[in-house]
Structure formats: C-alpha cells, structure tokens
Amino acid sequence: MEQVVSEAESGAIAGESLQKSRPNMIIAQINKPNMDGLENLNYVKNDPKTKLIPVII
16 A cells, blocks of 8 residues: 655645645644644644544644
8 A cells, every 4th residue: 555645834735735635644743834733733623524634743
C-alpha cells in the first residue's frame, strides 16, 4: 500500500488543501503561522466533510 505525505507551511494552507483532498489522518503542529494547530483542529472538526478525520497535535 502506497502512503502519500503532504505538508503545508501554515494552517490556512492546510485548510485550503483539505478542500482538494481528504487525508486518512492529520498531524498538526501547535505553532504555525496564520492559523495554529488548535484553530486548524476547530476548522477540521466543525466541517461535516472533515470532522471524522483523526487529528494528532
């Protein structure tokens, strides 16, 4: 099984990339520019399309 890893320079860019593809898991940092890991977590969990994706911070 092939695994693909994607990264984003900021939480805002990560949020944009979630609109294009659905990962199996998200690993986020607390300290990110523009949108930190907790804001990103809220973004993911408040969207019905992404709320079931596991997130590790």
